[in-house]
Amino acid sequence: MTGHQPSDSEILASLPDRPEAMGVLYERHAAAVFRYLARRAGPSTAEDLLSEVFIAALDGGTRVVAHESGSALPWLYGIAMNVLRRNFRQKSAQRGAAQDPEMDWDAVDARLDAEAKREQLRSALNVLSHHDRELLLLVAWEGLTPAEAAEVLGIGKVAARSRLHRARRRALQALGCGVPSRPAVEMTAATGKEMPA
Numbered sequence: 689m690t691g692h693q694p695s696d697s698e699i700l701a702s703l704p705d706r707p708e709a710m711g712v713l714y715e716r717h718a719a720a721v722f723r724y725l726a727r728r729a730g731p732s733t734a735e736d737l738l739s740e741v742f743i744a745a746l747d748g749g750t751r752v753v754a755h756e757s758g759s760a761l762p763w764l765y766g767i768a769m770n771v772l773r774r775n776f777r778q779k780s781a782q783r784g785a786a787q788d789p790e791m792d793w794d795a796v797d798a799r800l801d802a803e804a805k806r807e808q809l810r811s812a813l814n815v816l817s818h819h820d821r822e823l824l825l826l827v828a829w830e831g832l833t834p835a836e837a838a839e840v841l842g843i844g845k846v847a848a849r850s851r852l853h854r855a856r857r858r859a860l861q862a863l864g865c866g867v868p869s870r871p872a873v874e875m876t877a878a879t880g881k882e883m884p885a
Contacts, residue, residue: 695758699712699713700763713760714742717761717764718738721738722734723830724765724768724829724830725737725738725768725771725772727825728825729776733775741771744767745764755835763840766839766840812862815858822841823841
């Protein structure tokens with residue numbers, strides 16, 4: 689008979705008094721966090737950065753509240769994103785100015801299986817801003833919901849859904865997929881209704 693398996697929310701709540709509980713989160717989520725890091729920075733760098741993510745999580749464990757889904761994964765992805773940014777900035781400083789310090793394109797190229805589509809897919813991702821690209825990858829590669837991705841990025845759920853829709857649309861247009869055009873609309877602040885832009 690197995691004992692009660694605490695939820696991520698319960699573990700996060702206990703971290704201030706029981707930092708050793710981070711081990712359970714590591715067992716549950718290290719593989720997913722590693723994949724997140726590897727997709728952006730390559731497997732060998734991801735191995736080095738994985739421990740940094742969990743050390744930072746342990747240091748920040750007293751300030752965290754679980755996502756409404758109860759999962760600690762959005763919080764860990766947020767920490768991983770910050771660790772990656774710091775790593776890319778350090779590498780950029782060592783190499784001189786880089787074209788895009790927020791993304792390791794070699795890791796993206798390695799991830800793309802379709803050799804013939806590699807440049808086209810890279811171009812489609814490249815048309816997106818860093819924030820929109822990160823949102824799209826969190827949902828598409830990491831399997832987060834838009835609400836969970838919003839938490840990782842520190843934006844509202846509605847903003848995340850809207851940005852995700854636009855990011856998908858722009859990426860599809862860059863791929864040459866016939867995306868049906870729709871008249872541009874914007875929300876009025878006073879009424880909250882859509883009006884032609």
